[in-house]
Amino acid sequence: MVLSMKALVIKEFTVGEGDKYLTLFTDKYGRIEVFAKKAKRSKTSVLSGTELFVYGNFIVEKIRDTYKLSNVEIIRSFYDLRKDIVTLSYASFIIEFLNEVLKENSTNRNLLRLALYTLNELPKKNLSENLVRFVFETRALRYLGYMPNVYGCVQCNKNIEQLDTNKHYAFSIEMGGLVCEQCIQQLNLEYVYRLKAGTVYTLRHALTAPFKQLYYFTAPDELINEFCKVSDRFLRFYIDKDFKTLDFIRNL
Incomplete structure (x- = not known):
């Protein structure tokens, strides 16, 4: 079965003389593991399309419980993340966070959109990288089902929407x-x-x-x-x- 999906590469490692195993955060299938044969020796877009942080259109062949990469068309490579060590480090944290919290074959499109938007905004440095990290974490927890109640009392449901700046x-x-x-x-x-x-x-x-x-x-x-x-x-x-x-x- 041939599958088409948009996905972000959140892990990649080489095996043998040039094969790769990828972890993709996909829009349709959540987190999946994909085998990319001869990816490091390919002269096609598969070579650059299997790098960490790449977001693209992936064509994958599913054989039983195994996914094999056929082709990839890069949408964003997020090259700017690599321009300085601080930005790259915080981007790497986002990727590590995704690897830790995502479950296989469980979709979370909101979290994928958040990750992509955050990777896009990090190099702009409108906020400090550390503050971006905490905003990302807070929003990500919402999409993982841990949204805190910041509008009312969690015990009695009393409305606390209006706040007194002196309290x-x-x-x-x-x-x-x-x-x-x-x-x-x-x-x-x-x-x-x-x-x-x-x-x-x-x-x-x-x-x-x-x-x-x-x-x-x-x-x-x-x-x-x-x-x-x-x-x-x-x-x-x-x-x-x-x-x-x-x-x-x-x-x-």
């Missing part, structure tokens, strides 16, 4: 969202953060803003730091993974 708001990592003052006094919770209203607004932006606006906003450093801290804790609570690229980034 702080309780955010529970373990309950997954805001907790009103009445409920917070009744519950024995760990991992509760007292967030400024501006931080809650930043969380809302990261979770719901249209893609074209996602990485275009400003906020004081104090709010950005608070947002990054709670986003990191939220990720660690729900996605219990150690990312090697983050260790590398910390040492840059």
Whole structure:
């Protein structure tokens, strides 16, 4: 059976004298493993089309449970990601994140769109690479089914859409969202953060803003730091993974 799909290369490694195994994040079939015979020795688009970060139209032959690459037409190579080590490192984190959280043959088109848009925006440096990382993580968790409630109390459903800029708001990592003052006094919770209203607004932006606006906003450093801290804790609570690229980034 011959299949056609749009896909992002999120892992590639060479075997033998020039064959490759690819991990593709596809629009139709989710994550799949593909064998590319003689990819490194090919004189066609298969050679450049099997590199990490490439997004393209892939023609794949499925034989039982095995996928074999027939051809690829490159849509985007994301060459700009390789121009400096910092941008490349954060792009590599996004790829590692996808490899860790994606399940085989389970589609997630919103997450694919987010990854592609983020890889496109990273080299523009409108936001710092570190802030892009946390915005990406926050939005990705939404598409993975871990969207926190930032508009109401997760315990009693009290509406907290309107925020007072002079107040702080309780955010529970373990309950997954805001907790009103009445409920917070009744519950024995760990991992509760007292967030400024501006931080809650930043969380809302990261979770719901249209893609074209996602990485275009400003906020004081104090709010950005608070947002990054709670986003990191939220990720660690729900996605219990150690990312090697983050260790590398910390040492840059």
